[in-house]
Amino acid sequence: MSSSNSPSFSESSSSNFRGRGANKHTAPITCYCGCSLRVQTSWTKANPGRRFMSCPIRGMNKCGYFVWLDPELSDRSTDIIVGLVEKWKTTKEKLAKSNERVRLLMSLQSVHGS
Numbered sequence: 001m002s003s004s005n006s007p008s009f010s011e012s013s014s015s016n017f018r019g020r021g022a023n024k025h026t027a028p029i030t031c032y033c034g035c036s037l038r039v040q041t042s043w044t045k046a047n048p049g050r051r052f053m054s055c056p057i058r059g060m061n062k063c064g065y066f067v068w069l070d071p072e073l074s075d076r077s078t079d080i081i082v083g084l085v086e087k088w089k090t091t092k093e094k095l096a097k098s099n100e101r102v103r104l105l106m107s108l109q110s111v112h113g114s
């Protein structure tokens with residue numbers, strides 16, 4: 001489990017924020033090809049829950065714009081978050097299964113009870 005595939009996009013972060021002082025948060029952020037960007041959340045095992053912005057044109061990867069918003073997680077935090085997500089998923093599956101069983105039992109009961 002040694003996944004050290006750190007992306008090499010770090011040059012495109014926040015370097016142009018000097019100069020206009022006033023409304024730096026109101027300006028729409030766009031990628032290199034002019035699409036307005038939305039914050040997305042990564043759910044890969046390497047970067048669980050880490051927010052990023054990238055070019056919304058997927059697949060073709062038109063301009064390759066990609067910026068992490070959250071700092072890189074430590075291996076420990078990554079392990080913990082991945083573990084929690086896994087646990088949550090299995091809990092949800094178990095709950096769905098037991099709900100199904102309850103529904104089955106109830107339908108059987110209603111058949112026998114009437």
Ligand SMILES: [Zn+2]
Nearest residue numbers: 031033055063
């Ligand atoms: Zn783009």
